[in-house]
Amino acid sequence: TFLSGSGLVRTLWFIVITFVLSDNQILSTKPGREESLWCTVRNNSRAEELRWYQGDGTVNLKDGNKMNTTNICILPVSKTDNGVSFTCKLVRNESIQISVTLDVQFPPLLTGEDPPPVEEKNDVKLTCHVNSNPQAEMAWYKDNSPLTLKRGRYQIHHTSEVFQLTIKKVEKSDNGTYTCEAKSVLGEMRKEFHLTVEDRKPAFPLEAIIAAIVVVLLTIIFGIVARREKIFKVIKTSVNQKT
Incomplete structure (x- = not known):
């Protein structure tokens, strides 16, 4: 969420357009803070109109907040603002611009659901969803002990948003509590997953099914x-009685 104009903010971030292209700037911040972005034209010989963009969309500015100097406020910063770029451009020549990208930093947040009970010899996946900036270091535990990744039995799929453990052909010994752990410089979090392995139900033999159908x-x-013979017998008896 952002508003044009000034206000009570944590800091002022000045952006200066000097009629040359500039590199993208990074502003590190945290959720809940209020940030103000300023853009000023220098070395200009006339009044210049400025325009702000959030991503590809324009930001609505008040009339008194467009000429030579302009600012916008982000009130408050949220996790969803991470990676969002704000660009200030010269209206008469939009190739003259400068951008700032928000680097919203926050501790790890983990979510996920327990898998349904699974029969022996089937595969199961434990999916831990991760939201963290900076990216967290991840690890799996079983019953509060570091999980030893046996080759051919466990597979790890790791992206910036998912930390997934696949157990191949589960056994009764795989029963237990699995913990997904995330650590970063801003904090850590753990999420438990409870796995229940059930006895494998015997498959019904195909021969028995065919025999039952027969x-x-x-x-x-x-x-x-x-029934047909009985009907014929009744009819025959009835005919004999009439004769």
Whole structure:
């Protein structure tokens, strides 16, 4: 969220346009803070109109906040502002510009859900969602002890947002509490996942299924034949009685 104009802010960040292209600037901040971005034209021979952009969209400015010097306030900074760029451009020549990108830093936040009970010999995935800036160091624990990653049994998939553990062909010994841990210079967090491994249900033999189907079909056929013979017998008896 941002507003044009000034206000009570943590710091003032001055951006100066000197009629040359400048590199993108980085502003490190934290959630909850209020930041003010300023843009000023120097070495100009006439009044210059300035325009702010947030990403690709323009920022609405009041009339008194456009000429030669302009500023916008971010009130307050949030995690979703991380990586957002604000660019100040000269209206008559937008190639003259300067940008600042917010580097919103916050401690790790972990989320995830327990997997459903899984039968032996099946694979299971424990997915730990990570939100952290700077990026956190990640680790898995089982029953409060560091997890030993056995080759062929465990697989790790790690991105900036996901830390996933795959257990191949689970066994009863895999039952327990798995903990996803994230650590950064700003703090740490742990998230528990409870895994329940159930006995493998015996598969019903195909031969038994075929045999059962055959029995059912034969029963139906014999029933139809018997009923047909009974009907014919009743009809024959009725005819004999009439004669």
